[in-house]
Amino acid sequence: MEEERKKESEFRIKIDRESDSYDEFVEEIKNLVALEDSKKLKEMLDGAHPADIVTLFRDLEREEELYLFRVLPKEDQAYSLVKMEEETLESFLEELTVDEISNTLNHIETDETTYLLSYLPSAKRELVLANLSKADSFEIRSQLGFREYSAGRLMSKDFATVSISENVRKGIINVRKKAKEIEIYQIYVTDEAGVLEGFIPLKDLFLTPINTKIAKITNFSVFAFHYDVDQEEVANTFKKYDLVSAAVIDDLGRIIGRITVDDVLEIVEEEASEDILLMAGVSEDERLSTPILQSVKRRIAWLNVNLLTAFVSSTVVAFFEDTISQIVVLATLMPIVAGLGGNAGTQSVTVVIRNIATGDLSFSNWWEAVRKEFTIGVLNGLALGTVTGLMIFFVKGNIVLGLVVGTAMFVNMIVASLTGSLVPIILKAMRVDPAIASSIFVTATTDVCGFFFFLGLATVFAKYLI
Amino acid sequence: MEEERKKESEFRIKIDRESDSYDEFVEEIKNLVALEDSKKLKEMLDGAHPADIVTLFRDLEREEELYLFRVLPKEDQAYSLVKMEEETLESFLEELTVDEISNTLNHIETDETTYLLSYLPSAKRELVLANLSKADSFEIRSQLGFREYSAGRLMSKDFATVSISENVRKGIINVRKKAKEIEIYQIYVTDEAGVLEGFIPLKDLFLTPINTKIAKITNFSVFAFHYDVDQEEVANTFKKYDLVSAAVIDDLGRIIGRITVDDVLEIVEEEASEDILLMAGVSEDERLSTPILQSVKRRIAWLNVNLLTAFVSSTVVAFFEDTISQIVVLATLMPIVAGLGGNAGTQSVTVVIRNIATGDLSFSNWWEAVRKEFTIGVLNGLALGTVTGLMIFFVKGNIVLGLVVGTAMFVNMIVASLTGSLVPIILKAMRVDPAIASSIFVTATTDVCGFFFFLGLATVFAKYLI
Structure with a gap:
């Protein structure tokens, strides 16, 4: 019974460290890497979640990790970097070329790109930025300028907006433009100057006749953080008001990003772990895998x-x-x-x-x-x-x-x-x-x-x- | 500068315990309660977030809390109960009549209703359930049957599904049916027997021609938990795979609920706080407001x-x-x-x-x-x-x-x-x-x-x- 439940709860997970066959699985991966059989490796890892691939990395040598990483589709490469533990990430990025790094970055949101780039030495970071499109590198550069642990660092720049003077049709067009790349739960409403006015849940946007004025269905109770607010305050506000997402604004009240509850989840965990570890005199980053x-x-x-x-x-x-x-x-x-x-x-x-x-x-x-x-x-x-x-x-x-x-x-x-x-x-x-x-x-x-x-x-x- | 940022980060928050005028505000509320001026009280609290009203409760006497509670719109009543601290909640619910409790319950999701009812003595709980619609009371009764701290207790029963053999039009109709009451981010896809097959993000549903077969746009990498899985495992899976929501399934794999990341946020916080407090030999529920x-x-x-x-x-x-x-x-x-x-x-x-x-x-x-x-x-x-x-x-x-x-x-x-x-x-x-x-x-x-x-x-x- 226990066994069965376990399986069900990990629906669709292809690599499970707890399973009995995991050791064999790792052995086979190691063999295939030694044989440089990239085709077979791709087959074996097809459909595996990047978070699980990172778990697998823990049981491989650095050379094996690198070989496996290079076999992965670009998108999975990007996510596996994001999911890597911070202390592994730095040394891992050292081994990758500038091209390899910049090629993965198109597949993740700007907050994640900014996060990854903050682990590069500045010379290499500049080379990577030079490889990106002008718009992207400008965005990331500006985000790197925000204080660490601030709302500005935490936010994603991928969000959809619509002007309050427009109608629902225009809102849907704007969502359509963005929707290919990202997960959208609402559209933000601004005035002509970009100053945040409110938001509309996606379902309201789609379920309203397309000629309706945006102003008519806007929800004006929108939560927004100044970019320099501390991430702990962001997390506490999300918890207190049960927020799913919130806007980030600049000094003039213009929307410059959004923070979603899944970003906050990590912070809550981190802050609590930090307290518990620091109180015992252990480094806040100490994990089982710390050297x-x-x-x-x-x-x-x-x-x-x-x-x-x-x-x-x-x-x-x-x-x-x-x-x-x-x-x-x-x-x-x-x-x-x-x-x-x-x-x-x-x-x-x-x-x-x-x-x-x-x-x-x-x-x-x-x-x-x-x-x-x-x-x-x-x-x-x-x-x-x-x-x-x-x-x-x-x-x-x-x-x-x-x-x-x-x-x-x-x-x-x-x-x-x-x-x-x-x-x-x-x-x-x-x-x-x-x-x-x-x-x-x-x-x-x-x-x-x-x-x-x-x-x-x-x-x-x-x-x-x- | 500090001051200004503070204000911006708490956009739209009407009651702020940190503000200088808070003490005066509480005084005025107390006076109005004493005068039983419900009209003026309604005005003052209009637009205030239930989470802030609960904060305000801390500075009032029980009789004042009750008066204020009864002045609130039903929806805010429900949410303020949900946001109340657990030890206050129990004694507060004792003071409310069966009718008052059941009238608020229509305004919240089933997981929250179940949570509130678990704080009532069983006799009173039965009376409240008898006041609800047959369908609602059946749902809540079944949810109360799940183990505490399990996925079944955590899930909400409010979700939209569509059969894999249908087309997008039918999916949109199903969302429309649900969308009035709840926030929806995706629709779950099942087979004819209700067994979970996959999901479709809401934006994909709306941005696809309405005659498209559901099967064509279904994402089959869906995460699902058996109802009896422990909430800590749920939280860890959400964190590991960056989930926004996941389905809950019964023994036969049929979808019976959904868990969203904001429910998980509370658990992560709770579990970490619990560890830190228990290690020091303090009750896991101890807060500043604990007697x-x-x-x-x-x-x-x-x-x-x-x-x-x-x-x-x-x-x-x-x-x-x-x-x-x-x-x-x-x-x-x-x-x-x-x-x-x-x-x-x-x-x-x-x-x-x-x-x-x-x-x-x-x-x-x-x-x-x-x-x-x-x-x-x-x-x-x-x-x-x-x-x-x-x-x-x-x-x-x-x-x-x-x-x-x-x-x-x-x-x-x-x-x-x-x-x-x-x-x-x-x-x-x-x-x-x-x-x-x-x-x-x-x-x-x-x-x-x-x-x-x-x-x-x-x-x-x-x-x-x-």
Whole structure:
């Protein structure tokens, strides 16, 4: 049953890494590449989706990839480049000639072309652009001028428009002109100067008598982004208003592109993945296929920062060596206070970072978030401080020891909630990605404070603890 | 400049929580509600997006929300229910009468209706269903029968089909029938029995002479999901193949619904948010608006589990109290070994969990991931073990102490990478969400092992350390 469902869900997929025959399939491909049997290869890959061909690339050597790539139809070549992982893409493009690259570019939308060209060194990029039609290269050049991660970079320049003073007939003609190359869901309506006025869903256009004035069926509730708006804001707006597509406008309000929800899908995924990976101190691009040394480099950098903060908190402990040597049980209990503070702090950090990313938390309501986390910190602190204090009292039979542990934990929980909520908000205000540095800063603080409160209190009440 | 861009990006948005006049706006709404001035309220909210009205609800009391809700046009009522946060929705629906609920449902698609009804207690749900047309209630009942988080729950039943033996004229008629209610981007092509054969993009349908046979312009590369496929798999397939929409089929391959990319957008966001929140031990639904006691309850539950694991590792430390009392410096160094292991383990866990979520890691290549993490663990361990060992040697002037710290750290890094990669994979195989339990299990292991290796080695070589 499981098997059958699997198959149905991957209807029409010719290459499936999960299937039992996949290994044989790869073997056969490798053999055919070795024999340079391009005809047989073409047959085997006919109808395969470029996204699956890219998956197949992962199991081939670079030389084999290149041979296979060159066997593909131009259109599939273009899409397989688009679907390639970013770190593979750069080195792969190095191996291709200027002609090979420019020949594939006619088969994809301008946003994808711009994306691919941004991975070329500028000399090679110029050569590729010189190979394209004047109109195309002008468009792409202007799009490369937009800021990375902006709406301008994200948009496609392939869209259909009609002037508001025209009629439906003219709209259909304009769609017909564009429709061969691209998927169109609506036509944008502008005034004579190109300033965006509204849109018409494609079905309304086609189902209305052709002499109807465009103005009569225009929907004026159109969403538009300035080209320099950040892609995260674009994504959040799409989510909030359930948009399928939106226009991109220039400083004068003229439409210069469109963004569709499938472009946004990737961003939402990327931004969320980025947060989760950055919080753990892993490169935002790390994937299973990232070369090991590259993974190690980034991870070690972060662990080294952790090492430094660990030495700092170790210094705090060293400060109390005398107390510990008299009351060794403190050494067994101190990691509990510090550790729980770290966990509570991470909870606050995570909630606040997620709320910032989804746009729920902004500068207008940051105070709400801090107040809420503080209250949670107090409540958590009361509950866990009491539980831990009582446990220590029962196990160790010393009420003062229980009080010291409980109090230190209570205070540290409040520290955790305050730093956990304030640090990401402050970093955001400083325009630093809060996911990068928040958690390390918060756990360092809870370690230092946890050790300090606990060992400090223990030193003060030392005579009751021995 | 910032200001201007902001405005442009929120074209046509009437209620903006970030704007300076928002507080005044809320005050005025509150006053009008108090005066029961429904006419003025309607005017003020005319043209406002339901998503923004829901935002406004957050700043109102429940009684005010209800008054405002009842002032809205039926269509906006329906959408504001759909956009409401899940925890508010349930209690809000309790306040509405059966008639009020059923009257709104005609204005939304079946997947949204099903979603709303799943929040009603079953008695009330039956009453609402009894109020709907027979056809509608039958459809919704059947959709409620699908497993939660399955393609069947996600799909909309509003789609247009045409038989492959018909011609374009018939296709256009079928679209026209549906087009009033819904947004259509393509028409699905079936055989006589309703079995899915392919699809035609809407523009191709309209731009082809009306006597053309459907079979001639059908695109047979159609993606379809069995109704019981998990929504995460749906989302990953949409991402991989850049889909805009896909069909949902029954056991016999007949089309029973369609899923569009905007439905998937929410899932991608949800699944990524879920992972990040669950890893930190926060409820997957926690938002800024979650009531404090609810947040505390879930967070404390997780901190309590942490408390237990902290006690376990504290027991390991207690086991070495004699050694510590002789060599107090060990107490200052032991958190370093344990802490860095925890951080390295969290890195492995995060990368593996993300790769599982995006579908890059599955049962066919889990071994690759474990091997990679292991290698990273060895390299990290060598580098950080050496650095830390040398630092301790220089600071404390004892080479054996440096060796003990370095070796313990090396071994603990390997433990971290192995548990960090194996635990989420094993949990996944056991059908437990790896995000829930992995990180706590891994850091507990690195704490216990870190303390044990370090203090154990120190005990063995105690005479060189004093």
